[in-house]
Amino acid sequence: MIIAKGRDRWALEALMAAGPNGCTPINNPAPRWAAYIHNLRALGVAIDTITEKHGGPFAGHHARYVLRCHVTAGREGGAA
Template identity: 70%
Template sequence: MAETSNWGTAPYTLYLPNQTQSYIAVSGRDRWALEALIAAGEKGCTPIDTPGPRWSGYVFNLRRLGVAIETVTEAHDGPFAGTHARYVLRSRVTRSQGQAA
């Protein structure tokens, strides 16, 4: 993931399944999460391996912009056994110089 302390608005190109492109602008923690998902590739991100205070909120916001993100439920052991989410980017997204909508 890109190392930065400036999470201002950045443009991205979103490649849609129908072979068209969309331009989105993302900032703040939503941008941080999108860049983490891009960097993780098929492995995806969990709040355990990529800590962030509101992963579900970031994913919700990105989905509203049209970004396809799969939620995979995984079991974990330990004294507080249960499940957690793994988020996997299913859209092709790149940083762009394009115009954000």
């Protein structure tokens, strides 16, 4: 069992809600997605990173993060 708190928990819950479509910083803005993913991986959460291109005035690449393990919400609002 793991306990994710704060912004790491927020990111984990966003990944859980997104399902197989995953999350991108473009669609789910947050200041430090890469750091949240890094912290969750350090806890043992399996998350894939898919690099995608995007257009627009600031064309480039962005990451799509996809949860690759089963996660359930724990007691007291934690994610386990």
